[in-house]
Structures are given as C-alpha cells and as structure tokens.
Amino acid sequence: MSAPPDVETTAGIAFTVELASKRYGKVCALDRIELDFAAGSTTALIGSSGSGKSTVLRLLLGLDQPDSGCIRIDGRRLEPADVLALRRRVGYVIQDGGLFPHLTALGNLALLPQYLGWSREHIRTRAEELAALTHLPPGALDRYPAELSGGQRQRVALMRALMANPDALLLDEPLGALDPIVRHELQNELKHIFDQLGKTVIVVTHDLAEAAWFADRLVLLRRGAVVQDGSFEELRDHPASDFVRRFVEAQRRLPETP
Numbered sequence: 001m002s003a004p005p006d007v008e009t010t011a012g013i014a015f016t017v018e019l020a021s022k023r024y025g026k027v028c029a030l031d032r033i034e035l036d037f038a039a040g041s042t043t044a045l046i047g048s049s050g051s052g053k054s055t056v057l058r059l060l061l062g063l064d065q066p067d068s069g070c071i072r073i074d075g076r077r078l079e080p081a082d083v084l085a086l087r088r089r090v091g092y093v094i095q096d097g098g099l100f101p102h103l104t105a106l107g108n109l110a111l112l113p114q115y116l117g118w119s120r121e122h123i124r125t126r127a128e129e130l131a132a133l134t135h136l137p138p139g140a141l142d143r144y145p146a147e148l149s150g151g152q153r154q155r156v157a158l159m160r161a162l163m164a165n166p167d168a169l170l171l172d173e174p175l176g177a178l179d180p181i182v183r184h185e186l187q188n189e190l191k192h193i194f195d196q197l198g199k200t201v202i203v204v205t206h207d208l209a210e211a212a213w214f215a216d217r218l219v220l221l222r223r224g225a226v227v228q229d230g231s232f233e234e235l236r237d238h239p240a241s242d243f244v245r246r247f248v249e250a251q252r253r254l255p256e257t258p
C-alpha cells in the first residue's frame with residue numbers, strides 16, 4: 001500500500017438537508033428530504049439510477065438550489081453568497097469527473113491551488129504525491145483528459161478533490177470507471193483516508209459492497225425519498241420494505257465453485 005497522503009486532519013463540515021424538495025420539470029428528483037451528515041462522518045448514498053443521489057450532492061455543494069426547504073452548513077443556512085467559500089472547503093468529484101478538456105491533468109489539479117497562491121513547485125510535489133497514491137502512471141500529469149483512459153481521468157478527478165486538504169469530500173461514483181484491481185486498491189486507500197483524516201465524506205455508489213466497505217451508514221434512496229438509513233447489517237437483516245430487501249438481494253454474488 002502507498003504511503004498515506006500528506007493531508008491534515010480536519011474537523012469536517014456538518015451538512016443538513018432540511019425538508020428539501022427539487023423538481024426538474026415534471027420529474028420530482030427529491031421530495032421533502034431530511035438528512036443530517038455529522039462533521040467527520042462517512043455516509044454512502046445508494047439507490048437505483050434516477051433515485052436522487054446526485055441531486056443531493058448538487059444541493060449540498062450549492063450547484064443547485066432546492067425549490068423548498070434548505071441546506072445548512074454547520075447549522076447555518078446556505079445562501080448563494082456563501083457557495084464559493086463552501087466549494088473551497090469541499091473536495092468533490094462529479095459523475096464523469098468533470099475535468100476541463102483544454103487543461104492538462106496537472107492544469108486541472110492546479111486550479112484551486114493556484115487560486116490559493118501555491119507555488120508551481122508545491123503544486124507539482126502535491127500532484128506527484130497524489131499520483132503515487134492513486135497509481136496514476138508517470139507522464140499522465142502532463143497529458144490532456146482526451147489522452148487519458150476513463151479510469152485515469154477518474155483518478156485525476158479524485159486527485160483534484162484531494163489537492164487542497166478539503167474539510168469534506170463529496171464523491172459521485174468516484175471509482176465507477178476503474179478496472180477491478182485498481183478499484184479494489186483505491187477502495188482501500190480511500191477508506192484509509194476517510195478513517196484517518198476526520199473529514200466529512202459523502203460517497204455515492206451503485207455498489208452495495210463498496211458502500212458497506214466505505215461507510216457505517218448507508219442511506220438508500222428511491223424516487224427522491226429516503227427508504228432506509230442505517231448500517232449494511234440493518235439493511236440486510238431488517239429491510240424497511242420489500243424494495244430494500246430486493247435491492248440488497250439484487251447484488252450479484254460470485255458463482256459457487258462446485
């Protein structure tokens with residue numbers, strides 16, 4: 001395993017979703033959702049496609065506003081004027097990475113650090129440290145996103161989220177495009193980061209096993225509502241509905257060897 005990254009322990013950020021609803025045209029993406037994410041906690045958001053997971057992250061980041069209800073950051077209502085300051089404290093990976101195509105991987109990683117006044121040398125050193133952590137091959141830092149594989153782009157997106165020691169990490173399917181071996185390694189690395197550093201982590205994943213590996217708390221969404229909020233064992237042993245039972249059972253097991 002690689003050396004742990006040079007990131008400082010932080011107290012995290014407490015996020016609250018207070019009776020938030022969000023519609024996109026006729027689609028109700030979230031319906032009066034109430035969720036608390038304590039400072040320093042790790043939570044996995046799971047659910048079928050279209051259940052509202054990414055919408056929760058977008059609202060927490062201020063990328064979108066709820067139609068009713070509100071988001072609270074450390075108890076304080078998130079207003080549009082606070083969004084920029086919040087984003088500087090939060091590392092996030094949106095689905096598909098969201099890298100700027102006209103910047104190299106290093107250019108993408110450098111955006112926030114440059115704004116914060118880091119030297120070129122400091123940026124390069126930090127990027128190389130995170131490249132070692134995420135097993136990004138040497139040389140990839142100087143390539144453009146179109147010259148990287150999907151898995152490499154995802155690693156750069158993850159590195160970008162970690163660059164400036166954020167207080168919280170909001171990750172939308174951060175390992176989705178990785179091959180199984182790298183995914184497994186990065187699951188271990190990320191778990192180590194989540195456990196050691198006291199950040200608030202909210203990770204969206206389709207993979208129940210990955211959710212259970214990352215987080216003691218799983219929040220299962222369906223059609224914009226929370227259907228169960230608890231540990232993997234609670235979901236498995238005491239499903240709140242037939243849907244939860246089917247969701248847990250639907251995870252494919254490896255075939256038994258004869």
Ligand SMILES: Nc1ncnc2c1ncn2[C@@H]1O[C@H](COP(=O)(O)OP(=O)(O)OP(=O)(O)O)[C@@H](O)[C@H]1O
Pocket residue numbers: 024025027028029047048049050051052053054055056095
């Ligand atoms: N910008 C948008 N315009 C229209 N509809 C949207 C928009 N964003 C989300 N939706 C709809 O809102 C619902 C919730 O979307 P969301 O992206 O939060 O789901 P999700 O659980 O993250 O899905 P997936 O696992 O497929 O990423 C879906 O029905 C989606 O089609």
